[in-house]
Amino acid sequence: MPVVQPRVELLAHTPEPLSLIYAAFRQCYHDGQVADMWPRLLAGDISKEKQAAFVAAILESGHASPVEHVSFTFALSGVSRALTHQLVRHRIASYSQQSQRYVDGSDFDYVIPPEIKKHPEALARFEGVMAEIGSAYRELKAILEVAGRTGSKANEDARFVLPQATASNIVVTMNCRSLLNFFEHRCCRRAQWEIRHVADAMLALCRDVLPEVFMVAGAKCERLRYCPEGEKFCCGRFPVRKEGGA
Known part of the structure; x- marks a missing residue:
């Protein structure tokens, strides 16, 4: 994996x-x-x-x-399902995403957040969970196949254990x-x-x-030259807009 x-x-x-x-x-x-x-x-x-x-x-x-009238088409690969869930919220777009029904997830790729990578204890736990999930997916798929749900039918049920860290590929226009x-x-x-x-x-x-x-x-903020997020969420790059003006 x-x-x-x-x-x-x-x-x-x-x-x-x-x-x-x-x-x-x-x-x-x-x-x-x-x-x-x-x-x-x-x-x-x-x-x-x-x-x-x-x-x-x-x-x-x-x-x-x-x-x-002008559009761009991108191929995004090696991105997490967490990212694609955010991406598809941008609704005026077209998407074609790798299917977890038809693509076997027995040896799924995954993305590790940088903050988890920084801490050896967190990284070890994260990677351990990924290994456990991979094992569970393969076991579930095998059980389902023995029961007669073969091919994509086994994949579509076993995929329910896959994490948001699972890597995906998607085309977006x-x-x-x-x-x-x-x-x-x-x-x-x-x-x-x-x-x-x-x-x-x-x-x-x-x-x-x-x-x-x-x-x-x-x-x-780069266009407005001020932060529209308010004091609570401002990163400090630009000043927060005050009441009655910038």
Whole structure:
């Protein structure tokens, strides 16, 4: 039962993302059809610098819906089921996750929290529990198979003993607006360590492809320049907003 680390890879994104967002924004303010403009955009008749400046100015005004036309697809592997339970709460997205019904969990991979790794006594106890669960899974599966529940039918019942530490693989697709919201919540220092690590890696990949949208993305405080979490939860990176203003 190997210990694994999260891995984030960008599988695909909408082609010509900046030009598509520019065209969508322009359609809102243009009396013609942007389909006539599209060949010029692809040919480079309208410079990327001009497109970027226009997109930045409109985004600054608060008009953000046209960025929804561009999406990114990521493969996340070696992440815990605890992380994927948090991830799927971001509802404007598409997910395809490794099934515990069809994938045998007899030798499941798992993720160890860093704070547990720091303490030898806690680590030994954690790893002992993982070994116990693996043994219980295999025993339950064998009992069920003898009773006639073979293949995925045995897996689907035995999986009920698997822990949240169990590693999983998942494909996720989000549009840019959903990603901006995701980064605001999950790049925050208050987010759990694992999903924050994954969100930071996803953000870095998005910035490489579309810096015009994602260069200023991240935790909500980075955009607001103050902490919206209040005194109780503020990490101290930015001041807390006071009553009546920032």
